Amino acid sequence: MHALRPQAAATLARGVVIPAHPLALTAERTLDERRQRALTRYYLDAGAGGVAVGVHTTQFEIRDPEHGLFEPVLRLAIEEVEAHGDPSVIRIAGVSGNTAQAVAEAELAHELGYDAVLVSPRVPGASPAELLDRARAIGEIMPLVGFYLQSAIGGPTLDRAFWRDFASIDAVVAVKAAPFDRYRTLELVRGVAESGRSSEIALYTGNDDAILADLLATYTVDSPAGPQTLRFVGGLLGQWAVGTHAAVRMLDQVHRALAGDDALLRMLTARAADLVDVNQAVFDPGHDFHGVIAGVHEVLRQQGLLEGTWCLDPAESLSPGQADEIARTRLAYPDLADDAFVAEHLERWLA
Numbered sequence: 001m002h003a004l005r006p007q008a009a010a011t012l013a014r015g016v017v018i019p020a021h022p023l024a025l026t027a028e029r030t031l032d033e034r035r036q037r038a039l040t041r042y043y044l045d046a047g048a049g050g051v052a053v054g055v056h057t058t059q060f061e062i063r064d065p066e067h068g069l070f071e072p073v074l075r076l077a078i079e080e081v082e083a084h085g086d087p088s089v090i091r092i093a094g095v096s097g098n099t100a101q102a103v104a105e106a107e108l109a110h111e112l113g114y115d116a117v118l119v120s121p122r123v124p125g126a127s128p129a130e131l132l133d134r135a136r137a138i139g140e141i142m143p144l145v146g147f148y149l150q151s152a153i154g155g156p157t158l159d160r161a162f163w164r165d166f167a168s169i170d171a172v173v174a175v176k177a178a179p180f181d182r183y184r185t186l187e188l189v190r191g192v193a194e195s196g197r198s199s200e201i202a203l204y205t206g207n208d209d210a211i212l213a214d215l216l217a218t219y220t221v222d223s224p225a226g227p228q229t230l231r232f233v234g235g236l237l238g239q240w241a242v243g244t245h246a247a248v249r250m251l252d253q254v255h256r257a258l259a260g261d262d263a264l265l266r267m268l269t270a271r272a273a274d275l276v277d278v279n280q281a282v283f284d285p286g287h288d289f290h291g292v293i294a295g296v297h298e299v300l301r302q303q304g305l306l307e308g309t310w311c312l313d314p315a316e317s318l319s320p321g322q323a324d325e326i327a328r329t330r331l332a333y334p335d336l337a338d339d340a341f342v343a344e345h346l347e348r349w350l351a
Contacts, residue, residue, distance in 0.1 A: 002142060003143070004115055004143050008090040016048065016090070017235060019247075020052050020058070020238040020241055021055070022241050022293070022297060023311075025308070027308060038305055040081065041348075042349055046338070048089075051089070060122075063101075091115045103137055119138060120149065121147055135166060135171075136169055143172075145172075160191040163187065175202075180208075185207060189219045190219075193223040196224040204232060208238055211235060211239065211279075212275055216272075218231060242299040246336045250271075253267075278333055281295070281329040286319070290316075291316075294322075297310075298326050302330065303342045303346075
């Protein structure tokens with residue numbers, strides 16, 4: 001296995017904002033390279049500590065032969081990260097499909113210069129044991145970031161024993177918890193602790209409906225060495241593909257609050273519901289998350305970063321009233337929206 005670069009390992013461990021990178025398309029549903037680059041520039045200038053590309057928010061369909069966008073999209077992001085010139089930025093590529101496909105994608109990610117791979121558990125018909133064997137095979141190629149994907153978009157239910165065995169794989173460097181379920185999130189944390197490797201594994205929230213709840217929580221759980229206190233140190237989130245500059249500021253406040261700033265802790269606790277309100281507008285839970293990707297696009301469209309909300313699958317679109325809800329939350333919570341930051345830099349990012 002190829003080890004993490006020391007700078008990337010330090011970034012992952014301290015806890016950073018990692019946006020799940022969207023896909024910029026033209027009206028003809030072809031890659032809009034100019035706006036794809038602009039998105040990466042936005043995240044880097046906003047202070048994100050990494051980018052995750054080829055993940056759910058990037059659309060799994062980029063791998064389909066009729067689109068052939070997996071390599072081009074990963075390559076564009078790497079080019080922009082390298083041009084940015086900050087070696088501490090961690091580069092994460094999503095891998096999916098059966099073992100052969102996921103291993104091939106991991107090999108490509110390594111060739112392109114990615115640091116780690118986020119392993120999608122969405123493999124129809126695969127048992128937990130088969131998912132673990134698949135992870136071990138991928139881990140022979142690249143460091144692994146585990147992913148508990150919510151069932152509403154195809155994720156399997158994975159119990160504590162699965163996460164104990166997954167975290168026991170030497171290649172695992174982080175786990176993203178995104179079941180959108182408090183019970184399952186706790187089971188993941190307990191499983192990681194039971195592996196005996198929790199000091200080597202960074203916990204990242206992917207629960208876009210409970211970002212601050214996860215980041216402010218303390219989990220005292222059993223481990224082979226006795227009771228251990230674990231926390232989520234950062235987030236790898238589709239929600240943080242918008243309002244990224246605000247998210248960086250918020251995560252810094254979280255870290256300071258947990259270090260003893262009680263006034264910040266009270267403020268963040270009060271803001272948690274505001275962030276949930278923003279997320280319900282973007283992710284569309286009222287329509288079973290039908291508009292989740294289009295909702296991210298709509299925020300970016302309203303700000304001028306994207307030209308439209310087009311997805312590779314024409315059936316993926318905004319739900320009725322969703323654009324109005326997004327506009328409402330941008331007005332209601334301007335400090336979470338990044339409107340002024342985007343307006344200031346948009347012309348340069350699109351150049």
